Amino acid sequence: GDQVEQSPSALSLHEGTGSALRCNFTTTMRAVQWFRKNSRGSLINLFYLASGTKENGRLKSAFDSKERYSTLHIRDAQLEDSGTYFCAAEAGVNYNQGKLIFGQGTKLSIKP
Amino acid sequence: NSKVIQTPRYLVKGQGQKAKMRCIPEKGHPVVFWYQQNKNNEFKFLINFQNQEVLQQIDMTEKRFSAECPSNSPCSLEIQSSEAGDSALYLCASSLTGGSGNTLYFGEGSRLIVV
Numbered sequence: 001g002d003q004v005e006q007s008p009s010a011l012s013l014h015e016g017t018g019s020a021l022r023c024n025f026t027t028t029m030r031a032v033q034w035f036r037k038n039s040r041g042s043l044i045n046l047f048y049l050a051s052g053t054k055e056n057g058r059l060k061s062a063f064d065s066k067e068r069y070s071t072l073h074i075r076d077a078q079l080e081d082s083g084t085y086f087c088a089a090e091a092g093v094n095y096n097q098g099k100l101i102f103g104q105g106t107k108l109s110i111k112p
Numbered sequence: 113n114s115k116v117i118q119t120p121r122y123l124v125k126g127q128g129q130k131a132k133m134r135c136i137p138e139k140g141h142p143v144v145f146w147y148q149q150n151k152n153n154e155f156k157f158l159i160n161f162q163n164q165e166v167l168q169q170i171d172m173t174e175k176r177f178s179a180e181c182p183s184n185s186p187c188s189l190e191i192q193s194s195e196a197g198d199s200a201l202y203l204c205a206s207s208l209t210g211g212s213g214n215t216l217y218f219g220e221g222s223r224l225i226v227v
Contacts, residue, residue, distance in 0.1 A: 098216070
């Protein structure tokens with residue numbers, strides 16, 4: 001079936017540094033969402049992209065449907081950015097009904 | 113961020129018991145999804161609704177779960193006979209319209225432990 005491969009599975013950054021998370025798709029996806037799971041277990045919406053790039057504060061995301069990937073860049077990481085990040089893609093088929101396919105998650109730890 | 117309300121936060125059931133979870137979608141969102149997230153952070157789509165109508169569901173849901181989204185009442189997902197493998201976080205999400213192109217907003221989930 002359709003797959004979403006997310007990497008890395010875990011990432012440790014020092015405060016003030018940055019890095020990127022990536023999701024590769026085995027098939028053409030219509031759109032992608034990025035979430036952060038906070039300490040309460042809630043999935044916080046970060047981005048929804050059907051194409052191109054979006055930026056919000058220290059986060060920036062890109063989605064390339066043709067090349068089958070999406071990225072989430074974090075810059076100037078802060079302690080509160082710690083958590084597990086998920087990408088979730090919407091398959092590009094008419095019967096999909098908006099259903100999301102999730103990546104495996106990236107556990108991000110920010111160190112002082 | 114999200115105003116999807118799920119209850120209860122936790123429930124503990126014995127094998128064979130029914131387990132019922134409820135979800136109030138964000139106001140004005142007619143589309144509701146249920147996902148199961150296991151301890152390995154793997155998400156499994158269970159079922160989705162548009163208003164009161166089921167759009168899609170997987171075989172497991174059809175065979176073992178009872179789900180509905182009545183008008184003017186919370187949506188619900190009920191396992192008819194709980195099994196150990198049902199222990200997981202059950203997440204409800206809502207969106208503004210069906211089909212593609214819509215952000216999903218998730219609740220905090222109901223964590224089911226089957227003993």
